[in-house]
Amino acid sequence: MDSEEACISPQVGGRLIRQLIEEDSDPMLSPRFHAYGHCQQYIDDTEVPPSPPNTHSFASRRRSSSLGSCGDDDQQELTSAQLSKKIHGLKRKIHKYEEKFEEERKYRPSHSDKADNPEVLKWMNELAKLRKDLKEHKLHKSEEDLPPLTRQRSNTLPKSFGSQLEKKPQQEKAPKPPVENTLEGVQNKLQEKRDEVGRPEDVKDMTREQIGAEKVALQKALLYYEGIHGRPVTKTERQIMKPLYDRYRLVKQILCRVSTIPVIASPSSKRRGPLSPSKNTTDMRLSNLHSATMPELVEQLQEAREEKKRIRKNLREFEDQFFRQNGRNVQKEDRSPLAVEYNEYKHIKAKLRLIEVLISKGDASKFP
Template sequence: MVQLPMIKASPATATAGKKIFGVSLLELRGLGLVKDGVPVVVRSMVEYLEKHGLRLEGLFRVNGSVRTVDNLRQRFDGGEEVDLHQDADACAVASLLKKFLRDLPEGLIHPSIHSPLIQLYQGDEGDFCKDVRELLLQLPDIHYSLLHYLCHFLSQVEQEHAHNRMTATNLATVFGPNVFHMDREEARLSPHAGGKLIRQLLEEDSNPMVSPRFYAYGDGQQYLDDTEVPPSPPNAHSFVSRRRSSSLGSCDDDREELTSAQLSKRIHVLKKKIRRFEEKFEEERKYRPSHSDKAANPEVLRWMNELAKMRKDLKDHKLLKSEEDLTPIPRQRSNTLPKSFGSQLEKKPTETKAPKPPVESTLEAVMNKLQEKRKEAGRPEDVKDMTREQIGAEKVALQKALLYYESIHGRPITKNERQVMKPLYDRYRLIKQILCRASAIPVIGSPSSKRRGPLLQPIIEGVPALFFSDTKEEEDGSDDDNDTRTHMLGLLDQLDEDTDGFISPVDELSPSKNTTDMRLSNLHAATMQELVEQLQEAREEKKRIRKNLRDFEDQFFKQNGRNVQKEDRSPLAGEYNEYKHIKAKLRLLEVLISKRDSSKFI
């Protein structure tokens, strides 16, 4: 177990009963409570926070328990031994550190340089950057040492702002009033001098005390007083034109301003940290860590979450940049949607558009075109006189005709349009149903099998059964056409021609749920052997699709460190939809087989 910071009071302190809080730094040094220019109590608190608080969200902004802070202060002042690991938490120690700085009688910034510092603050920024180091050298040695030590620690806190959300602005907001004690007049003239000084010192991480650069703090951006500081007298601070103080979420704004190169660099750093952890883990345990092994480590889990966020930000940044580089393409209104849903993205002058022809004239032109195609192909007009190939050709012609109509007028939405176009849509729906029902009828016989035995016809529910006493075999194979035509006539008698509705050919171009449902309903007419074959095929298909989906989800988990959500399924949306339908088909097949004598087949 790592030995954590523990303060042991010296015998002199214990016997004399001298306080530690509210005592000047020179007096603490005289009591032997200063080591290397830093009070022992401050060094203990900083070392504790370096181990347990650098990545704590809201460090120095979230106050610790008042009772815990007061108890720690009383124990330090009483000369007791204090184990911060057992008696405190990071928030309480952070509040105690701020209280120590706030209770210094003369403040960390000695009053001797207040006036010159305020004059620099009110002057040019160049003069402030040039002379601030010379002013700090005028501080007493112990004040300068503690300020240097504190700024070095705060620079480490600022480096972890992605986790603790304490940027240089937030740290200046908190520590400005704590290190720079001013009277009412000084506070009125320069309310932000302390915050500006802290931001100046934190600008350079390597040596914050000698930074030649100036990170502008006072340009209209004010800070709120620390929540633990008692309220100032009225009019002590000027709140005119005050802007919102930096909050805990301010680093999100900074993150949004990162460029692609910066995001890529941070992603590389995070991946390098995770890779080092994996290598160390593999050396110790002789196997590579799984995702659960990495998630069990809180620090690695934070790295993984941060990596996922950075990758998402980089992807969004690249997508936004690509959209900005592309020239906008005018969007046209969908021809299959009602006119009331027309797009308003592009409004062209009405005089540039040609007037639409009446619906009746368009229908007449379409019907004439269909009649010409029938004559060219030699197809009869009555569907009952067509063969299956002719019905397929008729469906394609009707589909093209309806697409042409919808490209001009859209789908029929008014009562007049629906009444005018109803015959054409009814014919298209009728032919489509014929093809679907005819394709579901299994072909059990063939010309060669007719010589070996009688042709067994399937018995379809709701369709009159056709039985033949003998089968006549012909050389030209015309029996096949006659059988097909006979099946067509039997099916046409069962179609409900009075059903209202418009089936658009556009709906047929994409996978339709109605088509799938129609195929599933045809399973009721299949034989037992066909049901078993369909069941086996469906199971194989389900295994294939499930394997593809699992590969996709495993790859997604490796890349993003989380499971696939609903919005992440877009690359395989068709596969997921097909998997859902194949499961429904399997359930239906199992129910149908269970209703029959399943012992013969399963």
């Protein structure tokens, strides 16, 4: 029994075996512990001033540096030129493969044909990645070239907590002049233009060309006013600007009406006489409205509205009957049976607009 048992020699086992046998002995220290203990003695010593935090984790630092040193070179950021060069190289490889494939099979390879080849698939994936990196690189570079944006104040915080950057443009902006001053300046400018070209102030004394020039001048004046104050919103602003807007509408309506009056007649029509006496009569009645009093204008307004309702009723009956018979709406060429009524309806609408403008102009003249 004793011969079968292996004899443990202290020389064979060494210190390791002796420490395993002796239960009360301390565990053997690793050789690395001596290097660690050299640093630990300064950590345990309360008389020594504290060292920086990086000396406390030298083991983890050595381990991380030894593991990550090999991948740092691969993660270097490539420049745009290097990315473009790699992209062109991969495109040349893929192009050569496509030419070879087309020579062998007599048709160009599809995307699935390229994906079946592992090497070409690797090129395609790498090409897509490089293109994405190049795009991000250019975008990042363009963002760096842009000037820094000013920080906007948060809407959820009081103004006292916001940035002071946005208050500077408000202080530099010039204050708006009063509406009365702007209107006075516009009217003076209009009068100066009239005096320069010899255009009368009363619209009734103007020719067709002068009415057109007056319309353009009024339009520019209103655009200048709206560029400063915007469209009149409050009741006070509308009341102040009402005469100028009414004059512009009146001039515009007169110009539209005058432009539809002239008709170039043929020589045969001149021999037969006037083409439409009713149109001349209507124009004379419209021109007489400017000299009418306010009660006469109100009476003319009521009569014109009744006349418009009557004509519109007849035209609507004709259009409904035409729709039932033909299954479509009335076109311009289908109005010949009621051409006179359509023309009269057009003139009565123009008359109504003119009367309404004259009445509003008369009401505005009552207020200073």
